[in-house]
Amino acid sequence: MTTLTVAGLDAGYRDFQALFGVSLDLAEGETVALIGANGAGKSTLLMTIAGALRPWRGRITLDGLDIAGLPDHHRARLGIAIVPEGRRLFPSLTAEENILVPTTGRGGPWSLDALYDLFPMVAARRSHRAGLLSGGEQQAVAIARALAANPRVLLMDEVSLGLAPAVVDGFYRLLPRIQQSGVCILLVEQDIDRALAASDRALCLLEGRVVMAGDSAGLDRDRLISAYFGAPSAPRSSATKTGPAPVPPDKPVPPGKPVPPGKRVPPARPVPPADPEVPR
């Protein structure tokens, strides 16, 4: 039974469209990796599912209920939680207060004690202001805050961003414990190898469109990297249960990146699957 279904989703900012007919689904307890270059629309997709952005078109259903028209606080109560890109803790609150903020009225396995058991480093810093914690500690608090809502669906946006590889390893070692709690996860991760290792299935997003999808174990890594960059030789994904026929990635061009007609230029910055060590 699918828990979350996204079908034919268009979304964006004012008059800029960032997502084009995106479809995906998450089965009960499943982890799906969302891969794509900077600016591909990964964060936009997560924020649209969470409700911070209004979808322009398309359906989002949670356990069969259409939630596309519901406000974000209502979706949180229905069981959608997000670890936002850049963590976005409440800086003036302590670590523990951050974790106590979610007011979803949802019961489940993730009590404060269970979360401190998962993240002992947060327990040790519980009464420190979140704004003064280290990046790794902040990320742990952000994950704990999302779990504290006892969600059905956990959206994780670039947990590795700006963190030392050893710290990131620590988070990915904890991921199975989170998965075992029954939540399904949509995982955005720049490091392709990490993403595939941690997930059941993977989707590749290119300039707002799903250009490849498949089982993480069976995905051809080279084809995935081509899809990631939108190289001309990028093979079209074989049809999967996740959605529409892939669209050739030749239409949308983010502003400020003019592309001569008919010619594809790889996105400027990202070089996957490097470990991003971006100071923030």
Add this chain to the structure above:
Amino acid sequence: MTWLNDTLQGIFVGGGYALTAVGLSLMFGVMRLVNLAHGDLAVCATYLVTSMMAALGVPFLAALLLMLPLAFAAGAVLQLALFDRALRTGPLAPLLVTFGLSIMIQNLLQQTYSANVRGVPAGSIDVSAAHLGGLVLPGLSVLKLALALVVIGGLSAALRFTGWGRRVRATSDDVAIARLQGIRVRPLFATVTGIAIAAAALAGTLGAVTTGVYPTLGTLTLIFAFEAVVIGGLGSLWGTLLGGILIGVTQVLVSQVSVPYATLASQLLFLLVLVVRPEGLFGTGEAAGQATGAEA
């Protein structure tokens, strides 16, 4: 000894300013909304109390207690119907909306009650002063200071220790992320504004017992409250108490030398603080730009 007594009287006066200002401080701290109709709403409440006393024949204290929930409700409704909308439009709209509201209220009050000063008979709690050595303890002023301490202390504790307070602080930090945690921001802001207006209504009505009430009184009320907030530091409730007390003490001390210069002196204090410590005495500068996390 007289200067000691004068300082004490200044502290009492300042307690009244602080009680008015605490709502202004709270609304700015939580929503970054400067409510230019703050004083006028307090004046509305005062007229309401006098009208209720006349119409229902109830004593001052009963009318005051009846008025407080109405003031809370009025604040909540204003937030839901007007301020929320204005806040979504950008930083300028709330100023224009509350300024317009201020003018509307003053004109309506003028139409309804005329421009004359009206006394507020406080009846049973019209208070005589106690004497303690050379010190005078005017009952009403002591009450206002005590209420300021209770309201500010209570609010600070609620913000610090309750779930409501945690949600308010989280929302103040980052509205968008707060909503994603399941927080319903509109009702939350409505309670904040309700509390702010109720506190101003309480302070305004008690203050009017001494000064009487007239339709444009709210402007003066707003100025002193605003100065108390800025001197104390934007968004700091205890700072607002200190700011109010500093203004009160300055006014009373200067008025011993020259009464006309008393108000001017408090404005000069305000300007001095703006020059020397623009973030205010208790301000951290965080209100202007949120502190962001340090990095490992």
